[in-house]
Amino acid sequence: MLTFIAIAWRNVKRNFRRSALTVSIIAFGLGTLNVSNALYEGFHDKMILNAVKIFMGHIQIHAKGFHANPTVEKCFLPFSTSLYSKNPRIKGFSDRIRFQALASTANNSLAVLAVGIDPMREKSVTILEESVVAGSYLSDEKEKKNQCLVGETLSANLRIGIGEKVVLMAQAWDGSLGADAFEIVGICRTGNPEIDRSFLWVPLLSAQEMLSYGERISETVLLLSASSQVLGVQESLKRTIGKSELEILNWKEIAPDIVQIVALDVAMQRVLMLIISIIVVLAIMNTMLMAVQERFMEFGVMLTIGTRPSQVVGMVLAESFFLGLFGVVVGLIVTAIGFTCFRVHGVNLASFSAGVAKLIGLDTTVYPLLRIKQVCISSFFVLASAMLISFVPAIKAARMDPGSALRHI
Numbered sequence: 001m002l003t004f005i006a007i008a009w010r011n012v013k014r015n016f017r018r019s020a021l022t023v024s025i026i027a028f029g030l031g032t033l034n035v036s037n038a039l040y041e042g043f044h045d046k047m048i049l050n051a052v053k054i055f056m057g058h059i060q061i062h063a064k065g066f067h068a069n070p071t072v073e074k075c076f077l078p079f080s081t082s083l084y085s086k087n088p089r090i091k092g093f094s095d096r097i098r099f100q101a102l103a104s105t106a107n108n109s110l111a112v113l114a115v116g117i118d119p120m121r122e123k124s125v126t127i128l129e130e131s132v133v134a135g136s137y138l139s140d141e142k143e144k145k146n147q148c149l150v151g152e153t154l155s156a157n158l159r160i161g162i163g164e165k166v167v168l169m170a171q172a173w174d175g176s177l178g179a180d181a182f183e184i185v186g187i188c189r190t191g192n193p194e195i196d197r198s199f200l201w202v203p204l205l206s207a208q209e210m211l212s213y214g215e216r217i218s219e220t221v222l223l224l225s226a227s228s229q230v231l232g233v234q235e236s237l238k239r240t241i242g243k244s245e246l247e248i249l250n251w252k253e254i255a256p257d258i259v260q261i262v263a264l265d266v267a268m269q270r271v272l273m274l275i276i277s278i279i280v281v282l283a284i285m286n287t288m289l290m291a292v293q294e295r296f297m298e299f300g301v302m303l304t305i306g307t308r309p310s311q312v313v314g315m316v317l318a319e320s321f322f323l324g325l326f327g328v329v330v331g332l333i334v335t336a337i338g339f340t341c342f343r344v345h346g347v348n349l350a351s352f353s354a355g356v357a358k359l360i361g362l363d364t365t366v367y368p369l370l371r372i373k374q375v376c377i378s379s380f381f382v383l384a385s386a387m388l389i390s391f392v393p394a395i396k397a398a399r400m401d402p403g404s405a406l407r408h409i
């Protein structure tokens with residue numbers, strides 16, 4: 001068999017130009033596939049991370065039914081901070097009160113989504129402090145509890161600025177009307193149009209007093225060290241808390257639209273992989289069919305002197321394997337070059353910012369994320385496809401009639 005492998009290697013080198021073209025097609029196809037997959041992964045990772053760090057967190061704890069219908073009546077007493085601080089997988093946590101309110105100024109009135117936050121703990125969960133583009137962040141001093149932050153678009157719609165007052169009115173927990181005046185100390189630009197248009201943040205203590213909550217809260221938001229730990233921490237909290245009147249949801253359950261977008265992109269990746277594989281397969285099949293067509297007399301001589309059809313098939317498959325292997329090696333080099341280039345410069349989606357801001361936040365530059373497992377699967381798939389498609393010309397060569405092959409011109 002080693003003799004036929006040596007012949008196969010000679011045949012690959014014999015028509016260098018055709019072999020080089022086939023290797024280039026395989027390399028370009030594999031490199032394109034791997035780099036595009038890395039960019040898809042980078043986009044997904046950035047989209048999830050920004051959604052989690054802008055407001056959502058990895059895990060949220062609510063009163064039962066609050067996520068589906070967030071009303072002021074659905075609240076609960078917070079747990080001891082040791083429940084979260086002793087878990088090394090929990091990077092940060094923050095208690096909140098989330099409620100709908102009417103925001104009124106001297107110029108305008110609008111319905112808003114108000115969020116009562118602990119200013120210090122919120123820093124460990126979200127990027128709210130970093131999103132302040134004018135003024136300052138909320139103070140944790142009790143005497144400055146009547147401060148608020150507003151989204152950039154909301155401040156423009158209310159026609160108010162730093163230092164001006166806004167009055168919030170909302171139904172309190174006991175059924176009364178809660179109202180309070182807040183001074184705007186900061187304007188936020190998160191990059192998410194919905195948040196910037198309708199969100200307003202106040203200190204947690206102020207929200208509790210306004211809604212007659214006492215020490216109650218609407219939700220606890222947790223940020224973990226890694227997204228891969230979400231399910232483990234969620235199950236651990238369910239076992240520890242074990243209260244039927246509470247719901248513990250992960251980010252996938254809170255934002256199924258993001259999960260659907262990722263699933264759609266994964267489906268598009270698979271379609272792209274299929275298209276590139278078809279191109280590679282056709283290129284190799286074309287090369288091998290041409291090689292068989294040109295070597296009728298050679299195959300005729302081999303069959304005449306006693307070469308078995310299985311040996312002919314093995315020789316043609318070996319040629320295809322060499323072409324596929326060199327294509328994969330060069331493709332990995334192309335992948336490394338493309339990945340390095342995009343890793344340094346990224347892909348700036350600023351021209352599409354209006355459409356992608358809701359998905360990836362304020363920073364619209366996406367960097368690739370290379371998964372070694374995915375690269376190995378793509379390489380194996382391309383090489384296996386090259387081998388499988390070569391069975392067609394290999395069987396054609398093995399079934400030749402030696403006499404007819406010798407007389408072929």
